[in-house]
Amino acid sequence: MTETSPATHTAPLEGWKFGSVGVPLPNTDSKVVDIESGRELGANQEGEIWVRGPQVMLGYHDNNEATQEAFGGDGWLKTGRRGFSFR
Numbered sequence: 001m002t003e004t005s006p007a008t009h010t011a012p013l014e015g016w017k018f019g020s021v022g023v024p025l026p027n028t029d030s031k032v033v034d035i036e037s038g039r040e041l042g043a044n045q046e047g048e049i050w051v052r053g054p055q056v057m058l059g060y061h062d063n064n065e066a067t068q069e070a071f072g073g074d075g076w077l078k079t080g081r082r083g084f085s086f087r
Helices: 062-070
Strands: 029-033 046-052 076-082
Touching: none
Parallel strands: none
Antiparallel strands: 029 046, 046 076
């Protein structure tokens, strides 16, 4: 995603799992949330991946409406990608 340049997660050299986005980069948070409510989901539940960190953009230039649509609050960027929570 260009909104999170250059990356948010990386796969470890050992122990990586096929289909996983890997582990968050340093100073990066991620969570899986219910698409309808924005509520954080528990283990093994499917939802949308949200991320926040120093590499996440502040917003779209001169487009507050798109910025508000892209963020879920407190700096969490909605990636539009589905994933599972494995905590």
